[in-house]
Amino acid sequence: MDLEQARGVKRELTGYARDLAERYGAxxxxxxVGGTEAAEAVRAPTLALGLAPVGDGAYxxxxxxxxxxxxxxxxxxxxxxxxxxxxxxxxxxxIRTLQELGGAGDSVRPRPPVASAxxxxxxxxxxxxxxxxxxxxxxxxxxxxxAFVLGPAGERYALSNFHVLAGSPSxxxxxxxxQPGPADGGDDPEDRVGTLARVAPLEEGVAxxxxxxxxxxxxxxxIDATYPVGTITETAAATGGEAVAKIGRTTSHTQGRVxxxxxxxxxxxxxxxxxxxxxxxxxxxESAGEGPFSRGGDSGSLVYREDGLALGLLFAGSETGGTxxxxxxxxNPISLVMSTLDVRLYA
Numbered sequence: 475m476d477l478e479q480a481r482g483v484k485r486e487l488t489g490y491a492r493d494l495a496e497r498y499g500a501x502x503x504x505x506x507v508g509g510t511e512a513a514e515a516v517r518a519p520t521l522a523l524g525l526a527p528v529g530d531g532a533y534x535x536x537x538x539x540x541x542x543x544x545x546x547x548x549x550x551x552x553x554x555x556x557x558x559x560x561x562x563x564x565x566x567x568x569i570r571t572l573q574e575l576g577g578a579g580d581s582v583r584p585r586p587p588v589a590s591a592x593x594x595x596x597x598x599x600x601x602x603x604x605x606x607x608x609x610x611x612x613x614x615x616x617x618x619x620x621a622f623v624l625g626p627a628g629e630r631y632a633l634s635n636f637h638v639l640a641g642s643p644s645x646x647x648x649x650x651x652x653q654p655g656p657a658d659g660g661d662d663p664e665d666r667v668g669t670l671a672r673v674a675p676l677e678e679g680v681a682x683x684x685x686x687x688x689x690x691x692x693x694x695x696x697i698d699a700t701y702p703v704g705t706i707t708e709t710a711a712a713t714g715g716e717a718v719a720k721i722g723r724t725t726s727h728t729q730g731r732v733x734x735x736x737x738x739x740x741x742x743x744x745x746x747x748x749x750x751x752x753x754x755x756x757x758x759x760e761s762a763g764e765g766p767f768s769r770g771g772d773s774g775s776l777v778y779r780e781d782g783l784a785l786g787l788l789f790a791g792s793e794t795g796g797t798x799x800x801x802x803x804x805x806n807p808i809s810l811v812m813s814t815l816d817v818r819l820y821a
Contacts, residue, residue, distance in 0.1 A: 480525050491523060492768070522740045527735075566802055569741060609689075614638065617639075625688075652667065717780045741754060759777065
């Protein structure tokens with residue numbers, strides 16, 4: 475199928491998937507739940523639909539479901555039977571934000587934390603600031619500084635995730651942001667680099683598309699905006715199959731491949747305070763190496779093509795999946811991030 479044909483099949487299957495899920499008692503698209511309900515949602519059968527590249531500009535339907543839940547497997551098989559030849563069906567396990575554990579980013583059943591001593595990226599104090607280093611709200615743990623961006627008046631911001639730079643609905647503009655993040659020893663005022671300025675709202679009852687925020691950098695903070703591929707100043711839409719890379723606080727410089735686009739109904743665990751949020755129109759990435767493309771602490775990393783065009787903002791990952799079994803990574807389309815926050819890449 476070409477792209478438009480695949481989108482049409484996906485639209486037709488969305489209602490069918492919802493009907494099947496209700497019949498099986500599956501939780502398909504909760505936007506936000508808390509407490510005991512959050513735990514139940516994380517354990518419930520889940521199903522996400524998107525588009526997977528199959529080469530030469532052709533696509534099939536991507537079907538994603540949680541590992542070890544019989545109802546989800548049954549739903550996925552039935553959806554796949556309706557999706558035409560060779561749909562891309564994968565088990566993902568639970569999906570959670572990829573922030574260093576210990577704060578609002580904890581999932582209902584978090585994996586062991588990635589200690590600073592075992593991180594391959596930059597967890598210490600780094601000046602001038604550069605992409606890929608540890609950063610965080612003063613009351614959160616640690617994530618990754620993804621990029622430097624400019625506001626409408628040319629003001630300088632550091633870009634990362636909401637759950638890295640804010641971490642809680644109670645966070646407010648003007649809150650201190652430190653580098654490194656608190657989990658890596660960052661403290662105020664010694665390691666202050668700026669203040670929380672803007673966030674992409676995560677609204678109850680509404681499927682989200684972006685987990686993003688920016689911190690206004692203090693005037694005396696110097697920056698180095700280069701990546702392993704040089705300076706990144708332009709964006710592109712993911713079309714599937716691209717070779718991509720990222721540089722993050724935990725796994726440093728890794729390579730991957732875009733394995734699916736336009737994924738809807740991706741359920742992500744945000745911990746007890748935020749519960750479970752549903753995301754639409756997401757990019758999925760699998761590792762191109764022996765290890766994972768991302769781990770806890772890599773949240774906020776910029777995902778870019780080998781030719782230096784930005785594609786997405788990394789925010790979550792699964793327990794299992796991918797060609798090497800180390801999990802799948804999820805990113806917000808970078809164009810949505812930029813338009814939502816009214817910023818552009820630093821140049």
